[in-house]
Amino acid sequence: MESKHVHQQIAAMRQSFFDEEVLDEKFSQLEQLEGKDNPNFVEEVFTMYFRDSTAFLETIEQAMKTIPIDSIKVDNILHQLKGSSASVGANKVLKEVNKTRQVLGKGNLEGTKAGILELRKEYDSFKAKLEPYFQLKQANSVAQEK
Amino acid sequence: MNVSSVKGSMSISSSTSTWKAGDTISDQFPAGLRVLVVDDDPTCLMILEKMLIACLYKVTKCNRAETALSKLRENKNGYDIVLSDVHMPDMDGFKLLEHIGLEMDLPVIMMSADDGKQVVMKGVTHGACDYLIKPVRIEALKNLWQHVVRKRKNEWKEFEQSGSVEEGDRQPKQSDDADYSSSANEGNWKGSKRRKDEEEETDERDDTSTLKKPRVVWSVELHQQFVAAVNQLGIDKAVPKKILELMNVPGLTRENVASHLQKYRLYLRRLSGVSQHQSNLSTIISAQDPTFGSLSSLSGLDLQTLAATGQLPAQSLARLQAAGLGRATAKSAVPITLVDQRNIFSFENPKLRFGEGQQQHMTNKQQVNLLHGIPTTMEPKQLVSLRHAAQSVGNMNMQVPPHGPQSSQNNPLLMQMGQQQQQQKSRGQILVDSTINHAPRLSSMGQPILSNGMATNVSSRSGIPENIRAPGYSQTPSMLNFPMKHASELPGNCFPLGSTPGVSNLTSKGAFQEDVNSEIKGSGGFMPSYDVFNDLNQHKPQSWELQNVGIAFDSSQHSNSLQGNLDLTQSALGQQGFSSGQMNGHNRSAAVASKAMFSTGDVKELRSAQNVNQHLNNLLVDNTIRVKSERVCDTSPANIFPDHFGQDDLMSALLKQQESVASSENEFDFDGYSMNNIPV
Secondary structure (H helix, E strand, O other): OHHHHHHHHHHHHHHHHHHOOOEOHHHHHHHHHOOOOOOOHHHHHHHHHHHHHHHHHHHHHHHHHOOOOOHHHHHHHHHHHHHHHHHHOEHHHHHHHHHHHHHHHOOOHHHHHHHHHHHHHHHHHHHHHHHHHHHHHHHHHHHHHO | OHHHHHHHHHOOOOOOOHHHHHHHHOOOOOOOOEEEEEOOOHHHHHHHHHHHHHOOOEEEEEOOHHHHHHHHHHOHHHOOEEEEEOOOOOOOHHHHHHHHHHHHOOOEEEEEOOOOHHHHHHHHHOOOOEEEEOOOOHHHHHOHHHHHHHHHHHHHHHHHHHOOHHHHHHHHHHHHHHHOOHHHOOOHHHHHHHHHHHHHHHHHHHHHHHOOOOOOOOOHHHHHHHHHHHHHHOOOOOOHHHHHHHHOOOOOOHHHHHHHHHHHHHHHHHHHHHHHHHHOOOOOOOOOHHHHOOOOOOHHHHHHHHHHHOOHHHHHHHHHHHHHHHHHHHHOOOHHHHHHHHHHHHOOOOOOOOHHHHHHHHHHHHHHHHHHHOOOOHHHHHHHHHHHOOOOHHHOHHHOOOOOOOOOOOHHHHHHHHHHHHHHOOOOHHHHHHHHHHHHHHHHHHHHHHHHHHHHHHHHHHOOOEOOOOHHHHHHHHHHHHHHHHHHHOHHHHHHHHHOHHHHHHHHHHHHHHHHOOHHHHHOOOOHHHHHHHHHHOOOOOEEHHHHHHHOOOOHHHHHHHHHHHHHHHHHHOOOOOOHHHHHHHHHHHHHHHHHHHHHOOHHHHHHHHHHHHHHHHHHOHHHHHHHHHOEOOOOOOOOOOOOOOHHHHHHHHHHHHHHHOOOOOOOOOOOHHHHHOOO
8 A cells, every 4th residue: 555655665764764873762762752742743853953953064164164263163063063963863963073073172173174074964964864754754644644 | 758748848948949839749749840941952952841741740941041040030939950951152051050059949950962071070069960961861851850859858958957057057147247256255155146146047037038028139240249249258257248348239238148148058058968969079089189279269169069079179178278277377366266257157057066066067167267267368268169169179168278378287287277277267376376387288288188088078068079088088198197297296286276266176177187088097196176077077976076176186186187187178168068977987086186185185175176166067067067066076096095085075075165155156055166265
């Protein structure tokens, strides 16, 4: 059946995230918080996360272009990103954030720039994976309601 | 549920009206626990809210610290616990923590993605009940209610122990106002003061609690001004009226300041207690001093932090010692100072049980003062700093950094004396001098030691890290040893200590420090003064009260010293929460010391020392005091005295002295004042 197929597809997608370690157990914990009264909780969280993180990354990229570079500001934003990424289970993104922060901490601005590039790549890839997942899920639940 | 009963009883604490509120939810506790969560990150905030709801708590969320504070102020009893992020744009999480602690006295849990030890330590030392690393797991939130119960229970216990925390707090305040100069009343001082205090206290209480005056919101700036004023005046001299003058804020009344001062003291006390719980003095006392920085600002908080961090203890101790010692020299005055000190501290030390105990109390207070004294500026600061503990961890009473202000005399004595004296206001200069000599040493040595001992002892409440007694001692031991040696030399000095009530305390303090170093224990010399401090430590309810004995540097010192140190530190630090446990061992030495003191022939001195201790203890904090007075000198090991010999004897001697002195401040019956009476 269609819904069954979609269902399987969704499940497979989800499993792949764990396999690739794009997501960690925090994600499962969030899923457990979902209930009848708020079935889209996880999606809401991620929507918020993507919205804020995209803004953060842009701010960081801007900051890295200014001269002189305000490392404190960059570090603060990275710290924010660290907290939110960890809270949603964005494993790989979190790793990149930590790496970049470390490099920045040592004063290596060039290294930081490279790190931020990596972070941007990882983040974009993460977003690209999760968004269709949620869309599918949403579509499926709507379809199921019908 | 126990919770409800605890809650009910908790309401006595003035600071937490929430307790009453707590009663209402006790039925389905922990469900319905009212949590206020503050985090500037909306994603995290949303997740936390969801998790808290899943735990069946009642959640209120804010994304700004100012919003959270105003919500808390509007509805003081509306929340049971606060969850706050550390990094926030409008206000630092630690500042918020401090405010909440001061104004509402609610348990606060910090959160952060940062798991660096320093930050976590900072959280602990600032009085956070817990520190969670993001991502926060729901299991961690499920345990939130434990913090609420624990806190209430502690406060309630404190209340009980002190007999009247508020009264205690108030008393010093009152005494500051009224009895400061007349504290020398012997015998009746305590009684009359108490009466007066009580009256005033009630008035204040009424003012603050019943009167519906336009509430003063203690904003960050206002509080900073308040803290600055208190620091400037010195914790023991911080009278609401003077604070008010210094602050020079139009529209602010003395009652406002008085009640805020009371809460601040409670907060400091709590901090030391919290830190004690949290750190449990596991931090090393290593005499790391650097943190000590400004002595004056150390106050109990610093100690606490020290204790919490374990790093300071050594330093703070040393400082304290130094401070104490410094005082000794500076003050040499007298008995009166003792009394005054007692007054000041009395609020903290709820009960001075026996003369000895009182001394401890005194010492507590005095310790706080003493420490201040040494650096000369420490006094006020010490007390204040106690409150502020979190700030300068290093500072803790130890402000003594000037270690050697006093001369290189055997610090132990000096320290003790210094400490006590300082606080007491130079009880007996003579003693001071002698102690001072010691103190320098002690301070240097003692510092680490002190910090250890003291930290452990004192910090328990006021966050005097000293309680940490633990491992840090190693450093001090060597130091203490010095004093110890001197101690033997000092015997002569010791006596003078006895004569000067303050001095003796100081010495005891110093001695305690040594004691603290456990290593020193063997060396004994410290002695008696430690006893006083030991009391402070309260570790053991033994009657360390003798701690003040300080004079007994001699052999008894060894054992006493340990305790003495502990006591000293405690008292010096004014630590509120002397870690009772720690002192036990120390107390013994202190007890011995005190005995030794007596043996030296100056019972009076002992008493005075004790008084000092007691005084200090009183000052220190209810918590600590209680412990101290309880502390009875255990049969101190070996040093000089085979055991407390007669603590009872001592006690009675002390009592006699004290009686004349004017029973001090809070619970002591004879308070350190007896030292004053000691006919030199």
